[in-house]
Amino acid sequence: MLLTGSMLRLIRLLSCLTLVLFLQVCYAKKDSKTSCYTCKQITENFNKGFERTAKQNFGGGNTAWEERTLSKYETSEIRLMEIIEDLCDSSSFDCNHMLEEHEDKFETWWFKKKTKHPDLHKWFCIESIKVCCPKGTFGPDCNACVGGSENPCHGNGQCDGTRGGTGKCSCDNGYKGEFCLDCRDGYFNEVRNETFSLCTECHSSCKTCSGATNQDCDECKEGWEEDDQEAYVDECSKDPSPCNEDQFCINTDGSYSCKTCDRVCSGCTGAGADKCKACASGYQEAEGSCTDIDECSQSESVCTKEHQECVNTKGSYVCICLPGYEEKDDECVQIPQPGELIDRKFKVC
Numbered sequence: 001m002l003l004t005g006s007m008l009r010l011i012r013l014l015s016c017l018t019l020v021l022f023l024q025v026c027y028a029k030k031d032s033k034t035s036c037y038t039c040k041q042i043t044e045n046f047n048k049g050f051e052r053t054a055k056q057n058f059g060g061g062n063t064a065w066e067e068r069t070l071s072k073y074e075t076s077e078i079r080l081m082e083i084i085e086d087l088c089d090s091s092s093f094d095c096n097h098m099l100e101e102h103e104d105k106f107e108t109w110w111f112k113k114k115t116k117h118p119d120l121h122k123w124f125c126i127e128s129i130k131v132c133c134p135k136g137t138f139g140p141d142c143n144a145c146v147g148g149s150e151n152p153c154h155g156n157g158q159c160d161g162t163r164g165g166t167g168k169c170s171c172d173n174g175y176k177g178e179f180c181l182d183c184r185d186g187y188f189n190e191v192r193n194e195t196f197s198l199c200t201e202c203h204s205s206c207k208t209c210s211g212a213t214n215q216d217c218d219e220c221k222e223g224w225e226e227d228d229q230e231a232y233v234d235e236c237s238k239d240p241s242p243c244n245e246d247q248f249c250i251n252t253d254g255s256y257s258c259k260t261c262d263r264v265c266s267g268c269t270g271a272g273a274d275k276c277k278a279c280a281s282g283y284q285e286a287e288g289s290c291t292d293i294d295e296c297s298q299s300e301s302v303c304t305k306e307h308q309e310c311v312n313t314k315g316s317y318v319c320i321c322l323p324g325y326e327e328k329d330d331e332c333v334q335i336p337q338p339g340e341l342i343d344r345k346f347k348v349c
């Protein structure tokens with residue numbers, strides 16, 4: 001298709017229009033962001049100028065003429081003009097533009113509104129030309145920031161406020177999330193409910209943590225590793241125990257070992273007769289320790305056969321034949337005297 005001259009002109013015109021629209025959008029965006037700042041500067045400079053001119057045209061004397069002149073000057077158009085003259089730096093386009101556009105508003109305020117609305121920033125920037133919003137609010141309608149205008153970002157961040165703002169929070173150090181209630185890595189929630197959060201820094205060895213000490217690390221920071229002591233403490237207190245029933249567990253460097261319980265114990269928590277869980281059979285608990293039961297001195301005799309006596313041993317007892325007797329066929333029988341043997345021999349031979 002051939003492009004005619006008029007079509008080319010049309011295309012050029014459309015491109016220009018698009019560019020103009022684009023620039024306008026950009027300017028509007030920049031405008032809403034900066035005009036509140038510009039307005040603030042103007043009102044701050046106004047207040048400074050107001051103070052500066054307070055003593056002007058006052059000779060320091062105290063004549064009636066001076067008093068009268070001064071009180072006239074205080075509210076005069078001359079004073080207003082002197083203040084306005086110094087509101088903007090000559091190089092600041094934004095400031096001079098805003099001032100030119102709204103100079104009549106300063107006159108209105110100066111002569112009619114000052115008494116009822118002494119806060120110039122509030123009256124001018126927020127209520128009249130509507131470029132700023134009250135603290136803690138944002139957007140074209142000055143809606144409350146997250147967390148409410150009294151406590152924007154729940155006290156843990158800065159709300160992107162004023163008319164051009166998005167209301168988004170930039171959270172302070174240690175906080176994150178839309179509401180600035182969550183803690184960043186390296187911080188933990190010391191206090192938290194729906195409207196309040198206090199994030200405190202972890203111990204320097206933790207990447208993430210649930211408390212303030214190095215015992216509370218969820219994850220170690222780079223260059224740190226979990227202490228083995230922690231690991232082997234856990235080894236011995238495991239359930240079931242890593243040791244046998246007649247052993248106790250002790251932690252060693254980086255590991256654990258099992259040691260046999262004292263023989264007076266049936267299971268134990270450590271070495272010695274006083275660390276028994278229960279006493280082994282033949283032993284009884286006495287004064288916090290397991291001691292031998294003397295079966296021989298029990299009221300009921302344990303060795304019941306004739307010519308037997310009882311001998312106590314550690315943890316048990318034995319029944320042995322009395323002196324002069326020996327065991328034969330599960331009985332204690334008299335040991336034959338040497339004389340008798342000879343006698344018999346004689347008889348046999």
Ligand SMILES: *[C@@H]1O[C@H](CO)[C@@H](O)[C@H](O)[C@H]1NC(C)=O
Nearest residue numbers: 191192193194195196197198
């Ligand atoms: C949240 O905690 C703060 C500080 O402890 C307290 O002042 C506030 O009343 C609490 N709010 C709720 C809803 O529990």
